Amino acid sequence: MSQSIPTAKQPYARIAKRGAISKRKAWAVRAGGLLAALTAGALLILALGHNPLAVYADMVNSAFGDRTGFNQLVRIAVPLLGASLAVGLAFKMRFWNIGAEGQILVGGIAATYFALFQYQNIPRPLLLITMAVVGAAAGAIWGFIPAFFRAKWGTNETLFTLMLNYVAFGFISYLQSGPWQCPIQGGFPIISMFDPVARLPRVFDIHIGWIIVLVLTVLVHFYLRKSKQGYQLSVVGQSENTARYAGMNVARIIIRTMIISGAISGLVGFMQVSGSHFTLNDTVTGGVGFTAITVAWLAQLNPLIMIIVSLFIATLTRGSIRIQTSFDIPATIASVFIGIILFFMLACEFFVNYRIVFRNTKES
Amino acid sequence: MTHAAIQTYGLTKSFDKVLANDHVSFDVQRGEILALMGENGSGKTTLMNMLSGIYFPDSGQIEVNGKGVSILSPKDAFDLGIGMVHQHFKLVDVFTATENIVLGMKGPAFLDRKAQSRQVAEICKRYGFSLDPNKKVYNMSVSEKQTVEIVKVLYRGADILILDEPTAVLTPQESERLFITLRNMKNDNKAVVIITHKLNEVLAVSDRVHILRKGKSIATVITAETNQQELTEMMVGRAVSLKIDRPVTQDKSTRLEVQGLNCVSTDGVKALHDINFTLQAGEILGVAGIAGSGQKELCEVLAGLYPVLGGSVRYHLEDGNQKEIIGMSPKEINKLGISMAFVPEDRLGMGLVPDMDMTDNVMLRHYYKGNGPFVDRKSSRKLARSLIKRLDINTPGTSTPIRRLSGGNVQKVLLGREIASHPRVLIVAYPARGLDINSSYTIYDLINEQKQQGVAILFIGEDLDVLLELADRVMVLCGGQVSGIVDAAAATKEQVGLLMTQVGESGGAI
Numbered sequence: 001m002s003q004s005i006p007t008a009k010q011p012y013a014r015i016a017k018r019g020a021i022s023k024r025k026a027w028a029v030r031a032g033g034l035l036a037a038l039t040a041g042a043l044l045i046l047a048l049g050h051n052p053l054a055v056y057a058d059m060v061n062s063a064f065g066d067r068t069g070f071n072q073l074v075r076i077a078v079p080l081l082g083a084s085l086a087v088g089l090a091f092k093m094r095f096w097n098i099g100a101e102g103q104i105l106v107g108g109i110a111a112t113y114f115a116l117f118q119y120q121n122i123p124r125p126l127l128l129i130t131m132a133v134v135g136a137a138a139g140a141i142w143g144f145i146p147a148f149f150r151a152k153w154g155t156n157e158t159l160f161t162l163m164l165n166y167v168a169f170g171f172i173s174y175l176q177s178g179p180w181q182c183p184i185q186g187g188f189p190i191i192s193m194f195d196p197v198a199r200l201p202r203v204f205d206i207h208i209g210w211i212i213v214l215v216l217t218v219l220v221h222f223y224l225r226k227s228k229q230g231y232q233l234s235v236v237g238q239s240e241n242t243a244r245y246a247g248m249n250v251a252r253i254i255i256r257t258m259i260i261s262g263a264i265s266g267l268v269g270f271m272q273v274s275g276s277h278f279t280l281n282d283t284v285t286g287g288v289g290f291t292a293i294t295v296a297w298l299a300q301l302n303p304l305i306m307i308i309v310s311l312f313i314a315t316l317t318r319g320s321i322r323i324q325t326s327f328d329i330p331a332t333i334a335s336v337f338i339g340i341i342l343f344f345m346l347a348c349e350f351f352v353n354y355r356i357v358f359r360n361t362k363e364s
Numbered sequence: 365m366t367h368a369a370i371q372t373y374g375l376t377k378s379f380d381k382v383l384a385n386d387h388v389s390f391d392v393q394r395g396e397i398l399a400l401m402g403e404n405g406s407g408k409t410t411l412m413n414m415l416s417g418i419y420f421p422d423s424g425q426i427e428v429n430g431k432g433v434s435i436l437s438p439k440d441a442f443d444l445g446i447g448m449v450h451q452h453f454k455l456v457d458v459f460t461a462t463e464n465i466v467l468g469m470k471g472p473a474f475l476d477r478k479a480q481s482r483q484v485a486e487i488c489k490r491y492g493f494s495l496d497p498n499k500k501v502y503n504m505s506v507s508e509k510q511t512v513e514i515v516k517v518l519y520r521g522a523d524i525l526i527l528d529e530p531t532a533v534l535t536p537q538e539s540e541r542l543f544i545t546l547r548n549m550k551n552d553n554k555a556v557v558i559i560t561h562k563l564n565e566v567l568a569v570s571d572r573v574h575i576l577r578k579g580k581s582i583a584t585v586i587t588a589e590t591n592q593q594e595l596t597e598m599m600v601g602r603a604v605s606l607k608i609d610r611p612v613t614q615d616k617s618t619r620l621e622v623q624g625l626n627c628v629s630t631d632g633v634k635a636l637h638d639i640n641f642t643l644q645a646g647e648i649l650g651v652a653g654i655a656g657s658g659q660k661e662l663c664e665v666l667a668g669l670y671p672v673l674g675g676s677v678r679y680h681l682e683d684g685n686q687k688e689i690i691g692m693s694p695k696e697i698n699k700l701g702i703s704m705a706f707v708p709e710d711r712l713g714m715g716l717v718p719d720m721d722m723t724d725n726v727m728l729r730h731y732y733k734g735n736g737p738f739v740d741r742k743s744s745r746k747l748a749r750s751l752i753k754r755l756d757i758n759t760p761g762t763s764t765p766i767r768r769l770s771g772g773n774v775q776k777v778l779l780g781r782e783i784a785s786h787p788r789v790l791i792v793a794y795p796a797r798g799l800d801i802n803s804s805y806t807i808y809d810l811i812n813e814q815k816q817q818g819v820a821i822l823f824i825g826e827d828l829d830v831l832l833e834l835a836d837r838v839m840v841l842c843g844g845q846v847s848g849i850v851d852a853a854a855a856t857k858e859q860v861g862l863l864m865t866q867v868g869e870s871g872g873a874i
Contacts, residue, residue: 226738231724231731238717244669245704245715246728247695 026352033348037341044337050327058326059319069318071206075276077314078209079104079285082268083292084299084306085213085220090261092224092301094237095254099146099161101289102168103139103262105282107269109172110138112191112280115198115273116180124197131198132270139266140259142168147258151251165289172282180280191280200275207275214307216264221303233257265289298345316341367430369394369524369555370415370446375424377410384410386579387424392524397546397556399566399587402576403599403800405770408559411576412526416448417441428524447522451529453509457502461495465516487518491548506655507538514545524555531565533655536828536861543569561599561800563592564829575599600801608808608833610853611816613646618680619789619820620666620702625675627661635661637845639675643789643820648811650835650852651824654864658844659824660706663793666822667704668694679789698729703787705779707794715778718767722748722759725766726781751780755810772803779810790814793824808834828857840864 042052063073083100090097111131119127146160175181177189184192200207224230232253236243243250272284295313299305316338323329368391377385385407392398402408413419415426417435425432428444435441441448455464462481481497488495488511495511504512510530517525527546531539546556546569560566566573567587575582575598582598597603625639636658643649653659664670666677672690679687679700689697706714716725727744734740748762755776759769766774779795792811796804811834815821825831831838832852839849840863847863 228731228737228739231727231739234720234724235717235728238719239714241714242717242728245667245694245706246731247693247698 029352030348033344037344040340041337055323055327058323062322063315063318073314073318074206074210076317077310078213079268079272079288080291081306081310082213083265083288084295085216085303086261086264087292088296088301089257091296092237093233093257096158097161097261098158099164100265100292101285102165103142103265104269104285104289105168106142107135107139107266108273108280108284111135111270112273115194119195119198131274135270136263136266140263143258143262147255151254169282194278199278209271209275217303217307294342371427373425375421377419377421383579388581390574390581392555392557394555395550395553396571397550397569399570399573400557400559401566401573401599406576407579408576415446445523447517447525449513449517449527453513455501455509460498460500461512462497464512465519487515491545493545506533526557528559535654535864536857563595577601609812611812615645615818617645618642619645621678623676626673627670628673635844639846641839643822645820646815646818647836648815648821648823648834650831650838652831652838652860653841657841663704663706663791666791668692668697701788703782703785704791705782707775707797719765721763721765722777723762729781729785747784755780772799789820791822828860
C-alpha cells in the first residue's frame with residue numbers, strides 16, 4: 001500500500017478523555033480554573049466601572065488585613081468546615097444528604113433548651129458539655145430518620161433530607177413565636193440571648209469552636225482512611241452488591257454513617273448558637289448546610305483539603321460584604337461573583353478528566 | 365474496477381499514551397464475510413468505533429466505495445451505509461419488533477404500521493430470519509433480540525454490516541442459524557465484518573480473516589488456506605497449545621449436597637426449580653445454560669446472598685460432620701471455606717470495588733480481622749504483592765485503582781483473592797469472560813491447580829468447548845431446572861446444546 005495517506009477533513013475541535021493524570025497536573029488544572037474565574041470576575045467588576053485589582057485587594061484585605069477581619073473570617077469558616085465534614089462522610093457512601101441544614105438546626109434547638117432553661121442548675125463546664133452532647137444527639141436523630149427509611153424501604157434520601165430541613169425551620173419559627181418567645185421583647189418573635197455561662201469560651205479571641213472543628217477534621221480524616229468502618233462505608237458507596245458479597249450489613253452501615261454525619265452537623269448547630277449567635281433563630285445556619293455540598297465536592301471529599309476550601313469560600317463571603325460598603329457594589333452582584341467562581345471551579349473538574357483537541361495539533 | 369466496500373489506510377488512534385490502533389490497514393469487499401480477529405486489547409473495538417463514527421482517528425484515511433470519507437458521527441456512518449450491531453442490545457422492551465426497527469427513522473407524522481410490518485417481514489424473508497414483527501421485545505429470547513438489531517440495521521439500508529461478538533450470547537444451534545443469515549447477506553452482495561475471538565466460528569463462516577495484535581495489522585489470510593493453530597499463533601504472537609488439561613484426582617468425598625432447592629426472582633418468577641446435585645472434592649462440576657437460566661441465583665444462594673424458598677444445601681466438614689448452610693450469613697459461609705468468584709457482565713459489579721486500589725480490594729475478604737477499630741493495610745499490601753508475582757498480574761503497583769487494569773488482570777485479582785483464603789469449595793462464574801486466549805488459559809490452570817489440591821469446584825461457564833474439556837461433569841440448567849448432568853468426557857456439544865433449550869427425561873446418564 002502506498003505511503004502517501006490522504007487526510008480527510010478533521011473536526012475543528014473534539015473532546016478526548018484523559019488517561020491517568022498525575023496529582024500535580026490535576027491541581028495545576030484547578031489552579032488554572034481559579035485564575036480563569038478571577039479573570040471572569042474581573043470583567044464583571046470592570047463592567048461595573050471599578051478597578052478589579054483594587055476590589056480583589058480589598059476583598060483579601062477584609063479577611064486577612066487585620067485582626068477583626070480574620071476573626072470574622074474564621075467565624076464564617078468554622079460552621080462551613082464542620083458541615084462539609086458531615087456531608088462529605090455521607091457523600092463518600094453515595095448517600096445524598098442535603099439535610100445538613102436541618103441537622104444543624106435541630107442540634108441548635110436541643111442545645112438552646114439547656115442554655116435557656118437549665119443554665120442555673122448545672123455548673124458551666126458540665127452545662128457546655130451537656131449542650132454539645134444533646135446537640136450532637138439531636139443531629140444524629142435527624143440523620144438517622146432518612147437513613148433508616150432508605151435502608152429498610154429504599155426511600156429517596158435526597159427528598160427526605162431536604163424535607164426534614166423544612167420541618168426543622170418550621171419548628172424554630174414555632175418556638176420563636178410560641179413557648180420560647182422572649183417575654184421582654186414586646187411581642188417580637190425572638191428568643192432571649194443566652195446567659196454568659198452558656199456561651200462558648202474564647203481562645204485567641206475566637207470562640208473555641210475552631211479548635212473543635214479542626215480536631216473533628218483530623219478525626220474524620222483518620223476515620224475514612226484507616227478505620228474498618230471508614231473502609232466499609234467506602235465499599236458500600238461504590239457497590240452495594242460487593243459490600244453484601246463481602247458479608248457487610250449494608251443497612252447498618254448506612255444508618256451508622258448517617259448517625260455520625262448528623263451528629264457532626266448537630267455539633268455545628270451547638271457551636272453556632274453557643275459560640276456565634278448566642279441565641280436561636282432561623283439564620284444560625286446561614287445556609288452552610290447547602291454551601292457545604294459545594295465545599296465537599298471541591299475538596300474531592302478529602303477532609304484536609306476542606307479546610308482550605310472552607311477558608312476560600314469564607315474569604316469570598318467576607319470580601320463580598322466588604323465591597324458592598326467600600327465600593328458600593330450591590331449585594332446581589334456579590335452573589336453573582338461567588339457564583340462565577342464556583343462555576344469555574346466545578347467546571348474545571350471537566351478538564352481534569354477530559355481535554356480538547358484542536359484541528360491540526362500533534363498529539364504526543 | 366470495483367472498489368472495496370471499506371478500505372482503511374494507516375488508521376491510528378491513541379488514548380493517552382496507549383496506541384490502540386497503530387497504522388491499521390484492511391479492506392472488506394462486497395459479497396464477502398471478513399472476520400476481524402484479535403485478543404482483548406488488540407484494538408478491534410477501537411477500529412470499529414472509528415468506522416461507526418464514535419471515535420475520530422488521529423491519522424489515516426477511510427475509504428468507502430473508493431471515496432475518501434470523514435466519519436464524524438454515527439449518523440455520518442449510517443449515511444454511508446455502515447451499520448453496526450453491538451454486543452449489548454439497545455431496544456425498547458415494551459415495543460414490538462417493528463416499532464423498534466422503525467424507531468428514530470424520518471418519515472411522515474403518522475406511521476403506517478401495516479406497511480412497515482410488511483417491509484420488515486420482507487427483509488426477514490429475504491435473508492432467512494425467523495421473526496414475528498408484532499412480538500414485544502420483553503417476550504423475546506436473546507437470539508430474537510439480536511435478530512431485531514440486525515433487521516433494524518438492514519431496514520435502514522445498511523449494506524456494510526459490522527457485528528461485534530455476535531455469538532457470545534447464543535447457543536450453538538442459534539449461532540448456526542445466524543451464520544446462515546450472514547451467508548444470505550453475503551450472497552446479496554453486502555459486506556459483512558464479524559468481530560470475534562472464537563476460532564471455530566471464524567473458520568466456519570468467514571471468507572477472509574484480518575488479524576490484529578497489539579493495535580497493529582498482522583496479516584490478512586484466506587480462511588480456506590489456514591487453520592486454528594496458525595490463526596492462534598498470529599493472534600498471540602507465538603505458538604500456544606490449545607488443549608485444556610483435565611487432571612485426574614483421587615479424593616472423591618462429597619463436599620456439598622444440594623437437595624430440592626427452590627427460589628423465586630424479584631418479579632415473582634421461579635428462578636430455581638428443584639435443583640439437586642452433589643459436588644465432590646477434587647472435581648470440577650461445570651454448569652452450562654443459556655444466559656439467565658438460574659446460574660446467578662444458584663451462585664448467590666450458595667454464597668448466602670439470595671433468599672431461598674425451600675430445599676437444603678449441606679456442607680460436609682473435614683471431620684465428617686454436616687452443616688446446613690441455608691440461613692447462614694455470607695460471612696459465616698465464607699468462614700466455613702466456601703468462596704465465590706463471580707464475574708458479572710460489567711466485570712466489576714460483584715466482588716470488587718473499581719475505584720479502590722488492589723490493596724483495598726484484596727482486603728475485602730479479611731478487613732474485619734484483627735483487634736481494634738483500624739484496618740491492617742500492611743498485610744493486605746503484602747498479599748497483593750505476592751498475588752501480582754504469583755499470578756503475573758500486569759499493574760503499575762498495588763495502589764493503582766483496579767478499574768485501570770485490563771479485564772484479564774482484574775479477573776486474576778478476584779480469583780487470586782478467593783484462592784488465597786484456601787477455600788474447600790470454590791464457586792467460579794464466568795472467570796474467563798471476555799478474556800483472550802492467553803489469559804483464559806492462565807485462569808484455567810489456576811482452577812486446575814485448585815482441583816488438584818482437593819478443592820471442590822463449581823464452574824459456571826458460557827463456552828461449551830471449554831466446559832466439556834475442563835470439567836469432569838457438566839450440569840445443564842434450563843429455565844431454572846436441571847435438564848441433565850452429563851459426563852464431560854463422553855458428551856458432545858450438540859447434546860449439551862439440546863439440553864440447554866429443553867427439559868426432558870433424556871438427560872443422559874450421570
